[in-house]
Amino acid sequence: MxxxxxxxxxxxxxxxxxxxxxxxxxxxxxxxxxxxxxxxxxxxxxxxxxxxxxxxxxxxxxxxxxxxxxxxxxxxxxxxxxxxxxxxxxxxxxxxxxxxxxxxxxxxxxxxxxxxxxxxxxxxxxxxxxxxxxxxxxxxxxxxxxxxxxxxxxxxxxxxxxxxxxxxxxxxxxxxxxxxxxxxxxxxxxxxxxxxxxxxxxxxxxxxxxxxxxxxxxxxxxxxxxxxxxxxxxxxxxxxxxxxxxxxxxxxxAKKTAGKNEPVKTPGMKYKHYSPTAEVVLFLDCGDGVHSIKKYIKDHHLEAEKIGLLRSEYFADSSKMSGLISLERDLGQTGLDIQKNMFAELREVDELGVDYIFVEGVHEDHEGLAIMNRLTKAASVVVKNDEVTVRGPQ
Structure with a gap:
């Protein structure tokens, strides 16, 4: 043996x-x-x-x-x-x-x-x-x-x-x-x-x-x-x-996250997943993101924090955000590009020592369904139409 x-x-x-x-x-x-x-x-x-x-x-x-x-x-x-x-x-x-x-x-x-x-x-x-x-x-x-x-x-x-x-x-x-x-x-x-x-x-x-x-x-x-x-x-x-x-x-x-005591047939339905050390804030339906990001930073007194931004389809570049963003990355314009780059960029930005990672969400169809499944599990805060939901990573 x-x-x-x-x-x-x-x-x-x-x-x-x-x-x-x-x-x-x-x-x-x-x-x-x-x-x-x-x-x-x-x-x-x-x-x-x-x-x-x-x-x-x-x-x-x-x-x-x-x-x-x-x-x-x-x-x-x-x-x-x-x-x-x-x-x-x-x-x-x-x-x-x-x-x-x-x-x-x-x-x-x-x-x-x-x-x-x-x-x-x-x-x-x-x-x-x-x-x-x-x-x-x-x-x-x-x-x-x-x-x-x-x-x-x-x-x-x-x-x-x-x-x-x-x-x-x-x-x-x-x-x-x-x-x-x-x-x-x-x-x-x-x-x-x-x-x-x-x-x-x-x-x-x-x-x-x-x-x-x-x-x-x-x-x-x-x-x-x-x-x-x-x-x-x-x-x-x-x-x-x-x-x-x-x-x-x-x-x-199926629902994204199973209950605490609920048995599951497959990985990814239970427990915290996909989360970097920095706090992830997910922005949904926020236009070019400029107003929503500025408002979130001001309302939560984050002006002195180091913030990374992951953009995809609609968000403007950080030059329109008055120097509030420390670094930014483009996830890609297509679902295939975004899903390929998402985890690597979350890791890279996190390892550069940011305190927060702001991420632009995508539509939940085709590749977007899987992308949003992962991002909502990684995020502890979701901002949708400037409404803030604190949820804790799943």
């Missing part, structure tokens, strides 16, 4: 290894090839770690960087929770490299993928879509109960990122992998974000550059009728309705 890695201590010498995503290829039959020797060596090193009980590594996916350990090993799953300081009743998503691996490693003999997912899987896998699957027999299920927080369901997706998919395929282990950040912090979209949060807590981070999508996967539940959107993410709900067939036309959007 493999000797467990050290865990539950902040004493790892965390290594960061560069990997070349372009050197990794899967053919039409799912066979893996790697042309760069250094990339293959780094992936084999990561594979050896996650094969041991308690072994976890940081790695890139197309959504955000993940902190992965075997979904079949309770010791590994506990190591994930410990490294992140994550509440144990917040379930994890299992990541697979192929449908074949899902059937062999996560399902019990004879279990089938529910037919309602077939069209969506064909269109969006591999990709940023997570589905809810039933646990048909808890006594026979190979999945650690800690992955699913003792719920009668589990969540699964197939990432499209070649580094993530190669790591999962080489180990032949489905990986439980939440975002590779300290719990409550903004999700990481660069290896440097992972290192900042988890240095000393994990042995290895695979550096594959910036993530393409920039926020977490969409989570849907087809085990209930009507089906539910549990977490908006990289696949907009409009695409789910368009591709999924009649059953998915009636999809219901």
């Amino acid at each position: 493999a000797k467990p890695l050290q865990q539950y201590k902040d004493d790892f010498d965390t290594k960061v290894l560069k990997v070349d995503r372009d050197s990794i290829h899967f053919d039409d039959h799912g066979r893996l090839s790697i042309s760069d020797p250094d990339t293959e060596k780094a992936l084999r090193m990561a594979t050896e770690i996650i094969k041991k009980p308690g072994g976890v590594v940081g790695f890139p996916t197309e959504t955000v960087y993940g902190l992965g350990g075997s979904s079949l090993s309770t010791e590994s799953v506990k190591a994930i929770y410990a490294a992140k300081h994550r509440p144990a009743d917040n379930p994890l998503i299992s990541h697979i490299s192929s449908i074949d691996q899902l059937k062999r490693r996560l399902l019990i003999p004879g279990q089938k993928i529910p037919a309602v997912y077939e069209g969506l899987i064909e269109k969006f896998w591999p990709g940023p879509l997570t589905i809810i699957m039933p646990i048909e027999d808890e006594n026979k299920s190979p999945i650690s109960p800690c992955v699913r927080a003792n719920q009668p369901t589990f969540t699964v997706r197939m990432p499209v990122h070649p580094i993530a998919r190669a790591l999962i395929a080489m180990s032949d282990l489905p990986l439980a992998a939440p975002s590779a950040n300290a719990s409550t912090r903004p999700s990481p979209t660069l290896a440097s974000h992972v290192y900042h949060d988890l240095k000393g807590r994990i042995p290895l981070i695979l550096d594959g550059g910036a993530c393409d999508v920039g926020l977490e996967s969409t989570v849907i539940d087809g085990t209930v009728d009507p089906p539910m959107l549990l977490r908006p993410g990289g696949i907009p709900v409009e695409m789910i309705r368009k591709v999924g067939g009649p059953f998915w036309q009636k999809i219901v959007i």
Whole structure:
């Protein structure tokens, strides 16, 4: 039996290894090839770690960087929770490299993928879509109960990122992998974000550059009728309705935050999330922002505070705000750009030492639904039409 890695201590010498995503290829039959020797060596090193009980590594996916350990090993799953300081009743998503691996490693003999997912899987896998699957027999299920927080369901997706998919395929282990950040912090979209949060807590981070999508996967539940959107993410709900067939036309959007004692099927529905150290103030329907920002600063006596501004579509630049803004960043003009840049900019501005981060909100459709899901969870104050709501990060 493999000797467990050290865990539950902040004493790892965390290594960061560069990997070349372009050197990794899967053919039409799912066979893996790697042309760069250094990339293959780094992936084999990561594979050896996650094969041991308690072994976890940081790695890139197309959504955000993940902190992965075997979904079949309770010791590994506990190591994930410990490294992140994550509440144990917040379930994890299992990541697979192929449908074949899902059937062999996560399902019990004879279990089938529910037919309602077939069209969506064909269109969006591999990709940023997570589905809810039933646990048909808890006594026979190979999945650690800690992955699913003792719920009668589990969540699964197939990432499209070649580094993530190669790591999962080489180990032949489905990986439980939440975002590779300290719990409550903004999700990481660069290896440097992972290192900042988890240095000393994990042995290895695979550096594959910036993530393409920039926020977490969409989570849907087809085990209930009507089906539910549990977490908006990289696949907009409009695409789910368009591709999924009649059953998915009636999809219901779940509330953003579950109650304190309410069990949840998926991450992102409970506890404080996505929050930098600085206080986040979210502005909605405030025109170019000039009047609303000046009024908020004056009413709350923030003239001497260091304030960062994250703009998107309508807000004016800080030159129109009488020197009240210390620094500003543009999140982008499109939903795709904003979701890709949002977490990185929250982190960067925060690390520059601001006291407050003012963020311009967006319309809650298409990519905007997922963007606003994250921003409202990060914000402790919401200003809408100059009305202030103090809510505390969720």
